[in-house]
Amino acid sequence: MISEEILYKPVGELSTLVRARRLSPVELTRACLRRIDVLDPELHAFVTVTRDLALEQARQAESEIARGRDRGPLHGIPFGAKDLLATRGIRTTWGAKPYENRTFDHDAAVIRRLREAGAILLGKLAMIELAGGLGYSKGDASLTGAALNPWNRERWTCGSSSGSGAAVAAALVPFAIGSETWGSIICPSSFCGVAGLRPTLGRVSRQGAMALSWSLDKLGPMARSAHDCEMVLRAIAGHDPEDPFSAPEPAGPASDPATAKRLRIGALKLDFGKVGDKSVGRAFDRALQDLRAAGLRVEEATLPALPFESVATVILNAEVATAYEELERSGDARRLATPQAFLSFVAARAIRGSDVVKASRLRTLCQRAMADFFARYDVLLYPGEMSTAFPADKDFADISWPDPVGAAGNLCGLPAISVPCGFGDDALPAGMTAMSGAFEEHKALSLARFYQGITAWHEKRPPLRPVG
Amino acid sequence: MKITRRSMARLIVGAPVAAAAAAVLPAGALLGARPAAAGEEPATGEATPEGAATHEPEETPLGRFLAKQEEGLTSEERKAVRRQVAGLEESLREIREHSLGNEVPPSDIVRALRSERPRR
Numbered sequence: 274m275i276s277e278e279i280l281y282k283p284v285g286e287l288s289t290l291v292r293a294r295r296l297s298p299v300e301l302t303r304a305c306l307r308r309i310d311v312l313d314p315e316l317h318a319f320v321t322v323t324r325d326l327a328l329e330q331a332r333q334a335e336s337e338i339a340r341g342r343d344r345g346p347l348h349g350i351p352f353g354a355k356d357l358l359a360t361r362g363i364r365t366t367w368g369a370k371p372y373e374n375r376t377f378d379h380d381a382a383v384i385r386r387l388r389e390a391g392a393i394l395l396g397k398l399a400m401i402e403l404a405g406g407l408g409y410s411k412g413d414a415s416l417t418g419a420a421l422n423p424w425n426r427e428r429w430t431c432g433s434s435s436g437s438g439a440a441v442a443a444a445l446v447p448f449a450i451g452s453e454t455w456g457s458i459i460c461p462s463s464f465c466g467v468a469g470l471r472p473t474l475g476r477v478s479r480q481g482a483m484a485l486s487w488s489l490d491k492l493g494p495m496a497r498s499a500h501d502c503e504m505v506l507r508a509i510a511g512h513d514p515e516d517p518f519s520a521p522e523p524a525g526p527a528s529d530p531a532t533a534k535r536l537r538i539g540a541l542k543l544d545f546g547k548v549g550d551k552s553v554g555r556a557f558d559r560a561l562q563d564l565r566a567a568g569l570r571v572e573e574a575t576l577p578a579l580p581f582e583s584v585a586t587v588i589l590n591a592e593v594a595t596a597y598e599e600l601e602r603s604g605d606a607r608r609l610a611t612p613q614a615f616l617s618f619v620a621a622r623a624i625r626g627s628d629v630v631k632a633s634r635l636r637t638l639c640q641r642a643m644a645d646f647f648a649r650y651d652v653l654l655y656p657g658e659m660s661t662a663f664p665a666d667k668d669f670a671d672i673s674w675p676d677p678v679g680a681a682g683n684l685c686g687l688p689a690i691s692v693p694c695g696f697g698d699d700a701l702p703a704g705m706t707a708m709s710g711a712f713e714e715h716k717a718l719s720l721a722r723f724y725q726g727i728t729a730w731h732e733k734r735p736p737l738r739p740v741g
Numbered sequence: 742m743k744i745t746r747r748s749m750a751r752l753i754v755g756a757p758v759a760a761a762a763a764a765v766l767p768a769g770a771l772l773g774a775r776p777a778a779a780g781e782e783p784a785t786g787e788a789t790p791e792g793a794a795t796h797e798p799e800e801t802p803l804g805r806f807l808a809k810q811e812e813g814l815t816s817e818e819r820k821a822v823r824r825q826v827a828g829l830e831e832s833l834r835e836i837r838e839h840s841l842g843n844e845v846p847p848s849d850i851v852r853a854l855r856s857e858r859p860r861r
Contacts, residue, residue: 488848580832580836580839582832583831583833584832586829587832587833587836590829613818616814616821616822616825617825619810619814619822620822620829622806622807623803623806623807623829623830623833624829624833628833628836630847631836631837631839631841632836633849634841634846634847634848635836635839635841636847637845637846637847637848638841638845640848
């Protein structure tokens with residue numbers, strides 16, 4: 274019987290055990306499946322559990338490792354994939370009723386790469402319908418209802434990578450793949466107290482993934498630690514001509530926490546006096562104090578004065594309106610869980626062609642300004658979310674939900690990682706986000722790993738009942 | 742108190758914020774990967790985008806355009822569309838007013854695509 278202690282171990286440690294043949298991939302997979310059976314009915318993290326496939330892949334990994342074949346650190350490690358990644362022969366719903374029974378005949382590039390790395394697919398993870406592409410106002414805007422937060426099942430996980438956040442936090446999977454267009458990895462990572470990495474646009478191929486916004490979508494890992502995220506990133510990153518936005522960039526250096534003291538670090542000071550949860554502000558301030566006490570120099574930074582949010586909004590709206598054209602034409606948009614989602618197509622008609630071109634030109638300015646910013650700083654720190662997880666049944670219209678830096682980071686395609694940095698007064702996780710320049714994931718990762726080396730927030734576990 | 746994503750930008754202490762006008766809806770709300778705050782109404786005293794709330798919808802070019810687009814919608818749906826457009830218009834106005842010189846190209850890069858011919 275594999276204990277909860279093992280299931281909460283980071284990928285790096287699991288990998289060491291698996292490769293040393295001290296932990297059986299088959300037993301590990303069975304333990305994850307058992308945990309999913311017991312806990313998922315309360316969390317709603319999975320859309321589909323791929324039990325037979327997982328056991329088959331686990332047996333294959335075990336056999337290969339026994340024969341001395343080593344596919345790398347993910348060999349024999351189970352994972353879950355957000356249900357917007359195509360999986361051959363397994364339904365891919367995009368979290369949306371109109372696609373409830375849709376099955377592709379191919380795997381997405383990320384699924385293929387993880388299979389080649391020897392990872393074991395446990396299932397497809399819940400998500401907000403269409404990754405929030407046509408708007409939503411409640412956490413239950415999903416084919417599978419609201420994913421619930423393992424730290425408190427009356428709270429939401431955030432979206433749109435809802436199941437990815439819940440599954441990692443509850444140790445149903447050692448790692449998960451999520452996606453972010455604007456906040457969909459950083460927010461659930463923050464709310465669920467896990468590490469989540471949004472890679473640079475173009476770092477990870479989106480071939481076979483649902484397109485929400487071609488110029489904003491990113492796929493990335495969510496896991497127990499920054500180091501785990503890096504290991505997964507290395508397996509899924511790389512140029513892919515099948516994704517026209519894929520960048521022919523080298524992998525980049527590995528992160529090194531020992532270099533953190535040489536990083537030029539900026540921090541955004543947010544005013545929690547007007548909005549947000551002050552206890553989240555205190556958690557972030559303590560994180561900065563911890564970093565300074567450990568010898569890092571962190572100075573206050575300000576973002577360039579540019580209309581990041583407006584530009585991102587126009588580009589996103591324009592791209593979304595065409596991305597889901599088939600739903601508009603067929604009338605299937607009216608079958609979504611969000612009753613007025615189809616109205617987004619009507620509203621988007623207010624955008625002129627010249628607006629889209631102007632937004633694209635302004636994006637050039639924004640990218641240049643952020644490139645200059647990251648010539649001065651290696652890493653920018655900020656609280657990815659200014660509050661802890663919302664009540665699961667709350668209408669967002671009643672909640673302040675700021676995202677001060679998300680527009681700039683996503684518009685400019687910049688990488689960021691969220692790691693837990695403490696708890697709010699409601700005993701729910703708070704997150705600190707580290708953003709770095711394009712294709713400089715290693716800098717944000719070095720800082721995040723350094724922080725996780727001096728703190729233990731990432732080792733905290735949610736209060737879930739024991740799984741026998 | 743409802744605070745929007747855009748007005749939140751002003752809460753970054755010391756950050757110069759380009760947006761002068763207050764937004765009435767979360768800018769990412771319309772269709773964003775983040776949720777729509779569908780029920781938000783303009784706060785008292787805040788600027789109201791043209792064609793949104795202070796004008797009769799059909800009085801403006803946008804209003805006339807929308808009236809045509811909204812054919813077949815219920816009055817509740819029409820209201821929802823106009824709330825969404827109000828948020829979007831704020832973003833559109835900001836980018837339309839932003840002055841750009843001829844030297845700034847779009848961020849999209851179009852690469853000529855080579856023909857792939859079968860080997861002879």
